[in-house]
Amino acid sequence: MAALLPSTLSIQKESKAIAIKETSLFGAALPTSLKAEFSPCFNKELRKKLSVGPIKAQTAATTPAVNQPSEKKTLRKGTAIITGASSGLGLATAKALAETGKWHVIMACRNFLKAEKAAKSAGIPKENYNVMHLDLASLDSVRQFVDTFRRSGRALDVLVCNAAVYLPTAKEPTFTADGFELSVGTNHLGHFLLSRLLLDDLKQSDYPQRRLIIVGSITGNTNTLAGNVPPKANLGDLRGLAGGLNGVGSSSMIDGGEFDGAKAYKDSKVCNMLTMQEFHRRYHEETGVAFSSLYPGCIAETGLFREHVPLFRLLFPPFQKYITKGYVSEEEAGKRLAQVVSDPSLSKSGVYWSWNKNSSSFENQLSKEASDTEKARKLWEVSEKLVGLA
Ligand code: NDP
Ligand code: PMR
Secondary structure (H helix, E strand, C coil): CHHHHHHHHHHHHHHHHHHHHCCCCCCCCCCCCHHHHCCCCHHHHHHHHHCCCCCCCCCCCCCCCCCCCCCCCCCCCEEEEEECCCCHHHHHHHHHHHHCCCEEEEEEECCHHHHHHHHHHCCCCHHHEEEEECCCCCHHHHHHHHHHHHHCCCCCCEEEECCCCCCCCCCCCCECCCCCEHHHHHHHHHHHHHHHHHHHHHHHCCCCCCEEEEECCHHHCCCCCHHHCCCCCCCCCCHHHHCCCCCCCCCCCCCCCCCCHHHHHHHHHHHHHHHHHHHHHHHHHHHCCEEEEECCCECCCCHHHCCCCHHHHHHHHHHHHHHHCCECCHHHHHHHHHHHHHCHHHCCCCEEEEECCCCCEEEECCCCHHHCHHHHHHHHHHHHHHCCCC
């Protein structure tokens, strides 16, 4: 909460402007007062307003654990690369894994010093991690990271594509070094190249359970209430992506529409979930690598919301804690992702994991778009061209 204090102060000054401008502070067109927004009966009301179709409960019954291969008696220490491990979910996961003593974590981060400091202050045992530079907003940096990792001589057992940017207040698009809109360029295309290149390394590992995990989210899934808060994810026919997503010759949005930072993020999460499934279809049988995605819960206090207005950052955590009850702490979310990395009962491939209120994992359903096999294939092929693999 201490970190919120400066925001609180600035809210005093800014609240009037925000209240007028940001009637859609929580996304849905909400001309009514914040009081109404926080009313416990928001569920019925909002569903009506948002005209949400059938919604799958995000707290469904736990699916029985599947595929429980027997573990070797003496397992060597596994190596996991986690992108964006300098804060939030990535840092908490690195800590959860490193503390077991069974994992060496490579923190793949764009800001080396920040990552080192974060690891130190989180108390991650220093023999169980190291930081390597990776800027996902540059394809050259991705390739260089892969080279550096290979030169380290380590086997790769698990890759976690976790890093992301969210730019909900941006009026104009910004771009990666290669000219792609920044959210999709970082969250999807950077990870797409990284995971395609590192699949070879995963294949070569002798670790019994090799996994490639791409973090997804509820907000990219329109079969949920959260996924129906405007702007909704929608990749359309991928015409903007096929045009290079550069805002010059083509749109900066995947569907070819006007730039919208919040939508670009949600679209990127759909790409993450589609990519995981396409990996599964193309490579699971051949390689034995398990591909999965997850929604770790709403970790409402992470750096993801750093670009949002101060009032949002102040109200979002209590909204998620007391109204939607979707809130999880960074520590809890880190334990969840660490489970997807190493728990033998979460070894099934092609799954989008979620957790119910008792923190039990279950195989969740993806939205129609996020499970569209034809779209996944097209996304794969267009992405291959953009990152120089085809
Ligand atoms: P944070 O902002 O705390 O973490 C994001 C990380 O990504 C940071 O370490 C950041 O680095 C890194 N990053 C951003 N851009 C780049 C880049 N170009 N190259 C390398 N690293 C980069 O957010 P969260 O922990 O919340 O987000 C982690 C994941 O969880 C994301 O995939 C997000 O979509 C997902 N998620 C989050 C939810 C939430 O409620 N917070 C809910 C559902 C999913 P730096 O520290 O240098 O800024
Ligand atoms: Mg959402 C019903 C449950 C629920 C859950 C679990 C989330 C998660 N959200 C829910 C509901 C609502 N949200 C409702 C009813 C509203 C309108 C009042 C709402 C609004 C809202 C906004 C404006 N929510 C948001 C925002 C954001 O800017 C966050 C976002 O979309 O980031 C992309 C967000 C989120 N809500 C979540 C989660 C997990 C997020 C953020 C993180 C993410 O998807 O990665």
